[in-house]
Amino acid sequence: MKVTVVGAGAVGASCAEYIAIKNFASEVVILDIKEDYAEGKAMDLMQTATLNGFDTKIVGSTNDYDKTANSDIAVITSGIPRKPGMTREELIGINAGIVKDVATKIVEQSPNVTLIVVSNPMDTMTYLAHQVIDLPKHKIIGMGGALDSARFKYRLSEALDCPASDVQGMVIGGHSDKGMVPLTSLATRNSVRVTEFLSENRLQQVAEDTKVGGATLTKMLGTSAWYAPGAAVSSLVQSIACDQKKMFPCSTLLDGEYGLNDLCIGVPVVLGKNGIEKIVELNLTEAELNKLKESAEGVKKTNQLLEL
Numbered sequence: 001m002k003v004t005v006v007g008a009g010a011v012g013a014s015c016a017e018y019i020a021i022k023n024f025a026s027e028v029v030i031l032d033i034k035e036d037y038a039e040g041k042a043m044d045l046m047q048t049a050t051l052n053g054f055d056t057k058i059v060g061s062t063n064d065y066d067k068t069a070n071s072d073i074a075v076i077t078s079g080i081p082r083k084p085g086m087t088r089e090e091l092i093g094i095n096a097g098i099v100k101d102v103a104t105k106i107v108e109q110s111p112n113v114t115l116i117v118v119s120n121p122m123d124t125m126t127y128l129a130h131q132v133i134d135l136p137k138h139k140i141i142g143m144g145g146a147l148d149s150a151r152f153k154y155r156l157s158e159a160l161d162c163p164a165s166d167v168q169g170m171v172i173g174g175h176s177d178k179g180m181v182p183l184t185s186l187a188t189r190n191s192v193r194v195t196e197f198l199s200e201n202r203l204q205q206v207a208e209d210t211k212v213g214g215a216t217l218t219k220m221l222g223t224s225a226w227y228a229p230g231a232a233v234s235s236l237v238q239s240i241a242c243d244q245k246k247m248f249p250c251s252t253l254l255d256g257e258y259g260l261n262d263l264c265i266g267v268p269v270v271l272g273k274n275g276i277e278k279i280v281e282l283n284l285t286e287a288e289l290n291k292l293k294e295s296a297e298g299v300k301k302t303n304q305l306l307e308l
């Protein structure tokens, strides 16, 4: 199993590290445009192999796509991150050109690849990938909801004063400060709905904190987060690589599901060896469905900024 990660920055390196530590891939190629940068990250990570006990071979590449040939899975993290005070949508001007170029080059070398798009604004970059490369729709996946759901569970565990592993929950909708839809009515602590334990106000606070999860960290760190994003990507990669058929909310091209068309937005999907093996349609409350539709309008507005 060969995995390529484009972008050796904060998220790309974190993602490569988690993939290696989980020890399911034979090879991870990290590629960056900065001279020697990916090679340096690869060497540094390889020097953790005996410490962390993995056998994955990590290779660096300065913009040489030949090294990525015949990848089974590729992850696009190349592009700029936001600074405090910015929205993800403001990154479109620079990142659209990068994602278009990188996606095209990956597919030239790996025509059967499954592509995971991470660069922001992620839902729009995933839609862009569908427009510029010739891959079946189930092989282009946007990562956002897996991360947002992990943050939701973290916030719920704080409110419940329990370990996050006790909590189940999901965030659907666009990966944006306003567009996320944390499904508070469905969240549980060991199968008991969290609405049994938390007041409406406290749950509202959890939802709001979840939606601005990325912005909160960007303000604290001066750039956006990387540990949870890298871990979230590695979980998607593992589900595909190991045919685990796990369910994650991911950005996928919708064709009538949830009454939505011609956009990529986060909804639950099953990830296995064929990429997106199923789009799961939940029975949402009217309020949740309305929030998802509002979120979709926001994503479509950003998509209109693309020069296709």
Ligand SMILES: NC(=O)C1=CN([C@@H]2O[C@H](COP(=O)(O)OP(=O)(O)OC[C@H]3O[C@@H](n4cnc5c(N)ncnc54)[C@H](O)[C@@H]3O)[C@@H](O)[C@H]2O)C=CC1
Pocket (backbone or CB within 6 Å): 006, 007, 008, 009, 010, 011, 012, 031, 032, 033, 034, 037, 077, 078, 079, 080, 081, 082, 091, 095, 098, 101, 102, 117, 118, 119, 120, 122, 143, 144, 147, 175, 223, 224, 225, 226, 229
């Ligand atoms: N979807 C999600 O949930 C998340 C998305 N992100 C996004 O991921 C992206 C990367 O974030 P960071 O890793 O923090 O940024 P970073 O600045 O640390 O790394 C980005 C890397 O991309 C490289 N790069 C730029 N253009 C390239 C090209 N044409 N080919 C190859 N490499 C190129 C840069 O040299 C740099 O090393 C940002 O757009 C950020 O907003 C970050 C966190 C979560």
Ligand SMILES: O=C([O-])CC(=O)C(=O)O
Pocket (backbone or CB within 6 Å): 081, 082, 088, 120, 147, 175, 213, 214, 215, 218, 224, 225, 229
């Ligand atoms: O907040 C950002 O810009 C990066 C990101 O998407 C996240 O961490 O959720």
